[in-house]
Amino acid sequence: MSGVGALRRWLGAPAPVAATRWVVIDVESSGLDIEHDHLLAIGAVALQLRGDAPPRIALGDSFELVLRHEAERADKPNILLHGIGVGAQRQGMDPVQALLVFEQWLGDAPLVAFHSAFDEGMIGRAMRQHLGRKPGNRWVDLAAVAPVLLPRVRAHSLDEWMAHFGIVCATRHQAVSDALATAELLLKLWPALRAQSRDCSFRALQGVAAQRRWLQPS
Secondary structure, eight states, X not given: OOHHHHHHHHHTOOOOOOOEEEEEEEEEESSSOTTTSOEEEEEEEEEEEOTTSOOEEEEEEEEEEEBOXXXXXXXXXXXXXXXXXXXXXXXXXXXXXXXXXXXXXXTTOOEXXXXXXXXXXXXXXXXXXXXXXXXXXXXXXXXXXXXXXXXXXXXXXXXXXXXXXXXXXXXXXXXXXXXXXXXXXXXXXXXXXXXXXXXXXXXXXXXXXXXXXXHSOO
């Protein structure tokens, strides 16, 4: 035991609570077909959680890259949406190297996304294709969490939730900016989560998301 640790024990002071790391993520792709379109970019920002304190966005612990993709044809409406043109796609990082870097940065952190099935599907398919495996990280869909915590708010899309809370996104449909906006949304929802349950673990957040399936009309 270190000298500081021994002193704390002798004085009866509690040991410092280790920080928990979550990652909020967003992707950009060549289209909306998970089975056929390509992963173009990943943007993510980490959250630090310590004890009972609300999460803190760790701007210094963020991630952004564009994967190299030889675009056979330019999908102009899609490019206008995310701004990753043919030149940027061809100058991106080699997919194998990019996904290895991402995998190392991510570690075992659980993942939060808005409409997470798409992000999870695009990342999983790309990793299976290029690395022969997919990440085993846990996911939660903030699009399912938000209406359970605040059922009276008439919002569905990320833009509508941002408008409700007055969240400003620097560059909409840029992966890292959208990830930051999603992280800010989670912080706005945190008081409602605390009001519903003292347990603010990732498992609890997944439990809230699961309630959405039961509340949806058949």
